[in-house]
Amino acid sequence: MSNNNQPVELTDITVSLPGLTTEDRDASIGLLLDCAKRGENYGKQRPPSICKVSRVLRDHNESSFIPQLVSIGPIHREDPRLKEFECLKESYLDDLLKRCEDYTLEKTLETCLLNVGTLIPQVRESYAGMIQDYSDVELAMMMVMDGCFILEFCFKHDEEHLYLPNKMQNSRIAMDLMLLENQVPFFVLQALFDCSMGNMPFTLRDVLDTYLAPYIQLFRSDLLPEKISTTDVDSNSTHDHVLGYLHTRYQLVVAKSSNREKRKEKTVYHSIAELDRSGMKLKPHQEGDWSMTIKFQSPLFRFLPWFWSKPTLLMPTLVIDDFTELILRNFIAYEQSFPQGRYYFTSYAYAMDMLINTQEDIAKLVQSKVLVNTLASNQEAADMIHKICKNISITDFYYAKEFKQADKYYNSFWPKNKAWLRRVYFFDSWKAIALYYSIIVFFLTVVQTYYTIKGK
Known part of the structure; x- marks a missing residue:
């Protein structure tokens, strides 16, 4: 009886695949080896930091991952619903450039564009193949426009006029800025901040903590100690994007524990x-x-x-x-x-x-x-x-x-039985009354029996 566990020799492939020539076999093996090498390289790569949410996760509530007012980055850029806010981006870009008093608008914009341009290879890696349709120049312009919008949106919270019809839109934009599919790389945001606000006595993290983070607090701040602040964030640590930075603010201290x-x-x-x-x-x-x-x-x-x-x-x-x-x-x-x-x-x-x-x-x-x-x-x-x-x-x-x-x-004795009693007898008020009545009747019966025996 032949051993089915013996490895198949390459020369035997022609037996399993009739009509396959030696040249075809060698070509097929070469193609498969190329696939294996690409797979090896792919396995060594870090997953993209900005990606579309998998269908498995978005099926239950797709609207949680789609921006409603403003598009950031390339993934939702062609959504017609978001086109009207492109004019607001232009206005915010102008306002941000005017904040830089050391240089002219043209000089500041040139510096921003050149600095971001040197980062385009890393930007493409961050999106992992989703931006082939954009040239390097188009991608650099997109990063500058969207990154400047995020910065100016934060800065305008110190001003009365936000160019928005109502405050509800402020909250909605803040939510759009934390969607996984609606991000620009953090290093792009940092480069733009350094170009436009590098001489200021505050950091990019200070800006995000002060103006953006309050929109997404999940827990009652009046009941929680101020344990997480910008001083807790390692200044040398890297972040993927705004969402990644906000995630880091929640995870800082627990990362040092071994409770998991x-x-x-x-x-x-x-x-x-x-x-x-x-x-x-x-x-x-x-x-x-x-x-x-x-x-x-x-x-x-x-x-x-x-x-x-x-x-x-x-x-x-x-x-x-x-x-x-x-x-x-x-x-x-x-x-x-x-x-x-x-x-x-x-x-x-x-x-x-x-x-x-x-x-x-x-x-x-x-x-x-x-x-x-x-x-x-x-x-x-x-x-x-x-x-x-x-x-x-x-x-x-x-x-x-x-x-x-x-x-x-x-599952200890008293809690388990107490829970059983409350679930069986006290969940229903009529059952509870019946139980109390039974206990009273039992007690009176015992007393009556005792005195009856004692009297004899």
């Missing part, structure tokens, strides 16, 4: 309502190094009876509004674009998805001041959380330890 774990096994979890029924308390997290910290806090005096020593789940106060889904989806899409990236927002979204099953869970979070819901209903907020995590993969889960601690508490 590889998902070797399925995480066991319980909803907020279940944890509440077991006796666990919920409180806003007002201390900590990371704005997305979720912490399981054991009771201070564990030796006390169970009903006096209950643990607390500390969570950041999340504000759910009309832009929350957009912000979370783009941060998650950015994380999913890099296999070796850190899954901070993906972990947080997963944690919230596991804790929230129904509108009852949202209501408990709101009652505990761990969540502020400005949507029409609690059910709408619960549905939004569930949709975000569909078709998302995660390898590093940053809250594995906390969920293990919560599960261990939940």
Whole structure:
């Protein structure tokens, strides 16, 4: 019997493929070797920092990834809906150039264009093959126009007139500037800032932190310490783009910890309502190094009876509004674009998805001041959380330890039985009344029996 595991010799290919000549065989092998070499080079390349969001992620809410007012970069440049804002870009370009008092407008613009022109090879790498239709000159002009618009949009926040019909458009433009598909490389933005504002006593990071970052705060700033600031950002660190920089602001301190774990096994979890029924308390997290910290806090005096020593789940106060889904989806899409990236927002979204099953869970979070819901209903907020995590993969889960601690508490004797009693008897008011009545009848029966026996 022949061994099917023996390797096939190249000369045997003609047997498997009748009619293939030696020349054809050699040509085919050569083409496949070329493919393998290109694949080797491709595997060594860093993924593009600016790309279209995969269909798997955008299917559930495509509007979260498409700009509504202004196009930045080449991906949505031909969208006819965004053409009217090109005039605003021209106005902002003129205003930014006028801020540079050391040189004429022409000289400043020439310097910006030349500096950006030297970066075009890196710019093309950042978009990875999506800009072949643009010449180097066209691409340089696009980068200057769009980069200057971002800078001037930030600077105009100190002025009364933004050339916009209403303040709502300011928020909408800020959201457009943080979409993954609507970015220019950070090094382009830095080059333009150095050309136009290089003599100013502030940095590009100061500008983004002061004027753009406040639009995308997901958590209640009045309940969180000011742990993340421009001084926390390594001045020598590199960023992919505006979205990448804002992502870095959220990840700084946690990157130094080792709390994350590889998902070797399925995480066991319980909803907020279940944890509440077991006796666990919920409180806003007002201390900590990371704005997305979720912490399981054991009771201070564990030796006390169970009903006096209950643990607390500390969570950041999340504000759910009309832009929350957009912000979370783009941060998650950015994380999913890099296999070796850190899954901070993906972990947080997963944690919230596991804790929230129904509108009852949202209501408990709101009652505990761990969540502020400005949507029409609690059910709408619960549905939004569930949709975000569909078709998302995660390898590093940053809250594995906390969920293990919560599960261990939940399955201990008293919490588990208390949760069962509340779920079975106290969820329905009539069942609760029947239970109380049964207990009273049982107690009276015992007393009556005792005195009957004693009387004899």
